[in-house]
Amino acid sequence: MGRRSDHSREELAALALDAARKIVELEGLRGLTARRVARDIGYTIGTIYNHFENLDDLIMRLNGQTLDALYTALTQTPLGNEPVAAIRSLTERYLRFTSQNPRLWASLFEFHPSEGQGLPDWHGEKILMLLGLVERALAPLLAHRTEAQRLHCARVIWSSLHGICSLEASGKMAATESAAAMADTFLNYLLAGLNAEAAGVASTV
Amino acid sequence: MGRRSDHSREELAALALDAARKIVELEGLRGLTARRVARDIGYTIGTIYNHFENLDDLIMRLNGQTLDALYTALTQTPLGNEPVAAIRSLTERYLRFTSQNPRLWASLFEFHPSEGQGLPDWHGEKILMLLGLVERALAPLLAHRTEAQRLHCARVIWSSLHGICSLEASGKMAATESAAAMADTFLNYLLAGLNAEAAGVASTV
DNA sequence: ACCTGAACACCGTTCAAGT
DNA sequence: ACCTGAACACCGTTCAAGT
Numbered sequence: 001m002g003r004r005s006d007h008s009r010e011e012l013a014a015l016a017l018d019a020a021r022k023i024v025e026l027e028g029l030r031g032l033t034a035r036r037v038a039r040d041i042g043y044t045i046g047t048i049y050n051h052f053e054n055l056d057d058l059i060m061r062l063n064g065q066t067l068d069a070l071y072t073a074l075t076q077t078p079l080g081n082e083p084v085a086a087i088r089s090l091t092e093r094y095l096r097f098t099s100q101n102p103r104l105w106a107s108l109f110e111f112h113p114s115e116g117q118g119l120p121d122w123h124g125e126k127i128l129m130l131l132g133l134v135e136r137a138l139a140p141l142l143a144h145r146t147e148a149q150r151l152h153c154a155r156v157i158w159s160s161l162h163g164i165c166s167l168e169a170s171g172k173m174a175a176t177e178s179a180a181a182m183a184d185t186f187l188n189y190l191l192a193g194l195n196a197e198a199a200g201v202a203s204t205v
Numbered sequence: 206m207g208r209r210s211d212h213s214r215e216e217l218a219a220l221a222l223d224a225a226r227k228i229v230e231l232e233g234l235r236g237l238t239a240r241r242v243a244r245d246i247g248y249t250i251g252t253i254y255n256h257f258e259n260l261d262d263l264i265m266r267l268n269g270q271t272l273d274a275l276y277t278a279l280t281q282t283p284l285g286n287e288p289v290a291a292i293r294s295l296t297e298r299y300l301r302f303t304s305q306n307p308r309l310w311a312s313l314f315e316f317h318p319s320e321g322q323g324l325p326d327w328h329g330e331k332i333l334m335l336l337g338l339v340e341r342a343l344a345p346l347l348a349h350r351t352e353a354q355r356l357h358c359a360r361v362i363w364s365s366l367h368g369i370c371s372l373e374a375s376g377k378m379a380a381t382e383s384a385a386a387m388a389d390t391f392l393n394y395l396l397a398g399l400n401a402e403a404a405g406v407a408s409t410v
Numbered sequence: 411a412c413c414t415g416a417a418c419a420c421c422g423t424t425c426a427a428g429t
Numbered sequence: 430a431c432c433t434g435a436a437c438a439c440c441g442t443t444c445a446a447g448t
Binding site: 027110124125 | 375
């Protein structure tokens with residue numbers, strides 16, 4: 001055969017990632033194979049390996065797109081300057097995204113790079129973009145703190161929400177309790193603590 | 206060949222699970238295959254399927270043992286009656302377990318049952334045992350609440366700690382920040398909130 | 411009753427051969 | 430330059446044949 005030039009390099013990679021996304025949406029990472037992606041886009045298996053280093057690379061790029069989609073979902077509308085409302089709004093959007101894209105979201109955490117490999121640099125950068133949203137929403141409450149402390153606090157919120165959503169979605173919580181209710185409890189305590197601290201009345205905890 | 210009776214049914218299953226645990230400890234779930242477990246214990250592949258429904262079943266039983274080990278690690282020493290100290294102690298033990306058994310712990314959450322399947326009942330029961338530890342530690346702070354509210358609160362703590370450890374361990378946090386520091390921040394706010402609530406001074410949050 | 415190992419239908423990955 | 434498809438070394442799972 002040789003070159004078909006039905007599609008440019010970029011088009012073909014996008015085609016493969018779209019096919020991969022559909023598979024993961026329907027069946028999760030378990031259903032995703034390089035051969036199936038090839039079949040779905042009408043190319044042979046070798047072509048996948050002309051455009052991706054290996055299956056892990058393809059999965060990581062798909063996960064990268066999911067992180068971008070999450071960022072978009074969290075920033076669709078301005079968050080406002082009132083920190084408590086902004087944090088609650090971010091949480092609501094985050095929960096909506098995970099419940100609307102359960103398998104894509106799960107595959108972000110189900111995938112672990114193989115032995116010697118690490119995640120690409122852009123993965124960490126995308127995470128920092130997301131954490132930045134939380135940090136900016138929090139900022140008015142933490143005006144008296146350093147940048148490092150604000151980021152630390154954003155990480156705590158991000159991690160906790162992740163844990164709440166992830167255990168709920170995986171059914172590993174032995175509960176029919178909703179992630180929304182748990183997130184609400186979590187935020188109530190945390191925001192109360194931050195508010196009190198900002199007001200200077202709880203600095204001796 | 207036929208029956209070898211080198212080992213009883215129970216011994217053989219235990220042998221297989223021990224081999225599986227060693228593989229996962231060294232290489233994570235990626236390295237675990239039914240054929241490799243068979244090879245490691247000196248039996249052929251068919252024998253694995255005489256003792257386990259399939260590879261998923263083997264993984265779930267291994268995860269069950271990990272949950273048991275976690276329970277043991279959390280209860281090795283009495284927790285005392287002072288709720289704040291008890292919660293901090295549980296957290297410390299939890300963090301120690303996850304850092305000493307990173308891959309076994311990760312495999313608890315990396316594994317998702319396939320399409321139609323759910324987790325076995327005993328999985329939920331083991332989780333409830335663990336949640337019960339948190340709940341009992343909290344109880345003195347939540348004497349004025351219902352049983353359901355206490356369990357809800359235990360779940361929030363459990364989920365948040367899970368999220369903090371899991372993002373740290375997977376390197377998906379873009380941070381070299383320690384889980385211990387994040388857990389500490391989380392607990393400080395939460396315990397302050399609970400204390401204030403118990404004292405009746407923060408009921409209007 | 412339970413162990414064996416061939417058989418089947420898949421995988422990921424590589425690479426010489428083609429255009 | 431890039432697509433093909435055979436080839437290789439694996440998988441999970443089943444099951445007739447053995448003892």
